[in-house]
Amino acid sequence: MQEIVFLIEEDFDGGYNAQAIGHSIFTEGDTVEELKNNIVDALKCHFDGSDSIPGIIRLHFVREEILKYA
Numbered sequence: 001m002q003e004i005v006f007l008i009e010e011d012f013d014g015g016y017n018a019q020a021i022g023h024s025i026f027t028e029g030d031t032v033e034e035l036k037n038n039i040v041d042a043l044k045c046h047f048d049g050s051d052s053i054p055g056i057i058r059l060h061f062v063r064e065e066i067l068k069y070a
Contacts, residue, residue: 003056006039010063018059020046 006018015030018039027042029035043053
């Protein structure tokens with residue numbers, strides 16, 4: 001079973017951005033639920049149908065935090 005991994009980051013203007021690692025698939029959504037739906041739609045477009053979409057879609061959420069030292 002194949003899998004595809006998406007790197008998920010919060011957008012500065014609100015919402016979320018998703019990028020598939022190793023593929024040129026990008027999408028966004030205002031909420032996590034909308035983002036998930038948009039990821040599935042993007043996969044259908046990229047893989048030209050649902051039969052070739054990997055069985056596991058892994059979402060890797062990354063949160064950046066800045067700690068000032070000085």
